[in-house]
Amino acid sequence: MTPPSARRHVARLKRAMLRDAVAENLAIIEGLPKRRTHRVPRNSWLWWIPVTVVALGILVGTLKPTAAGRGRPQPDESVATGVAVRQDAERAKPEQLPMLSAPRAVDPATFRLAVRRVVVDPGHGGNDPGAMTRGMREKDLTLDVARRLNAALRAVGFEVVMTREGDETVSLHQRVVAANDAHGDLFLSIHVNSIPTPVRRGVETYVLGTTSDPRVEKLAGAENSGSGYSLADFRRLLEGVLIDVRHDESRRFAQKVQNHMFAALRRSNPELEDRSVKQAPFVVLVGTEMPGVLAEVSCLSNPEDTLLLKDGNYRQSIAEALAAGVRDYAASRERATAVARRGPGAL
């Protein structure tokens, strides 16, 4: 039996909470911010620093001439959002390639502070099998690893958007549009390598950039096949992208992915080479508006790697290593956010 004084106390609490619930609903109806009902910590003004920086960054970003335009706005900058790109794609004649716009150079402060939604891109698919050997096809392997990665990331609280869910043909442009439409915080494209020298094996992670390595050029050519973009298109796009903070963040993300892949897979594959983080002009990394990497998770051209890839446990290890890379990068962003919140002198 609850004492009357306790019942009165609960009734008082309920009345106060009901008032706040009604106030919140009225604020929603009127489109107003929610009424704050708790005491504000004395140092709460510190929270406004990153918020203000982000707001200023967005404002400055919309006013300043971009590096891509070198002082004047580019005609295709207005289609930088995924929605606009899709509308363009819908309007385009069949033989006309949709415009792939270079994302604008942005202030680092405009990047979202937390990593929440990860776009996972299983390479190839449908009519495009990718590399093939001994009855194994790159498109099947990338999808399998992507599904496992999806589960692993969801299990630790990330949202995951897949650019393809099954064995379907998805153009590189559609992948880019899907990633941008999903407003992903990170983009991770999964591929399986095929190296001309079959004894070589290893893992490597790519970020967007130019390359003078003929092998990497060839690899990018193979992965970009069917995109229809010319070298001149790339040069124009890369001018706008390379100075972008996205590139720095992509490099950090790539390094985390590469470290985890190599460390994890070496346990069951002692001959594995760390083929490091490299840069190459992959189409899927050009148009995506978030930090993005392309991971070559094994070598189908190597017989031992092929055997290992047949094993579901090995593919699970690859997925878990990629997930660990995402987690590690996300944690580093959170640490950076915490430092920013503490304000100047925190370090």
Added chain:
Amino acid sequence: MTKEKNNALHLGIDLGTSRSSVSASNGQHHVVESYIGWPVDMVARKLIKKPVLFGHEALENRPMLDLHRPLERGLIKEGSEKDELAVRELIRHLISLVEPQSNQKVLAVVGVPAEALRVSKQHLRNAVKGVADALMIVSEPFAVAYGMDALLHTMIIDIGAGTTDFCVMNGRYPTEEDQRTLTNAGDSVDEQLATMLRARVPEAQFSIHMVRSWKEQWSFVGEPPRAVEVTVPVNGKPTVIDITADMRRACESLLPPIVETMLDLVSRVDPEYQEKVRRNVILAGGGSQIPRLSEALEGALADVGGGHVRAVEDPVFAGSKGSLAIALDAPESDWERLPG
């Protein structure tokens, strides 16, 4: 509960990712699976003979339907008119189930996943426009706490299908700082289980709906209470597969993020009251019924001084009954300010 004020019917609705329930002041209560489907074409319309199907009926006829589960991952999909329409239709359907009289005002409190209220409150409000005479939206864990009078020094952990919502009740209306949402919930367990089975028995044929029903029957954490065996077609031949270890691993995947969030929220409570909160952890939602989950969470609390975790007695209706309690307590003057 049969309180009638000025010929109004008060409703509490728990709009969940997987199941939605309604409790009404006329004593009726119902639950439906949160699926809404529209016939895909003329042929389907002729066969189904209904403009829209709900719940189990929609799921059963899914090949002929444009099927929607509008609050997947605890959020209404932004910009998806069909999902907004699905939310509206689902609430209309729930209201029709409790049979309001034609001259009765319908005053409804709708509990939604905390994340949906935080992220898409305007969308939700738009989606529910016009379904009742007056309507209030609250977060599900708050509704559960309100219905149980657990308003002080209590933590509600509502493990649904799309999200796990945490809410610390400090004797005030919960703010964003008092709440957390994880996407580790029933659906992520299903996905994990399906992925593990596909990897172990690649030839086995099963759907995510089958996996969900296995989980609902045989989920557990800790030592297995019994062997979990299911029969699925393998290369077309019905085959018994032991999924005990997979079930355990999939269900236990919920533990690390839930424990971490629970301990983090406890550590943010005024130190004077942390022990009280630890001793008052309430599990709600379908996930609260996973055998031995309470004990596993109590084990984690033992490392920080011990605590007590209990599950609500009626996980299906705890949210809608809490929302109904709010609806009945709200004064008429407030309802007049909250159009439906």
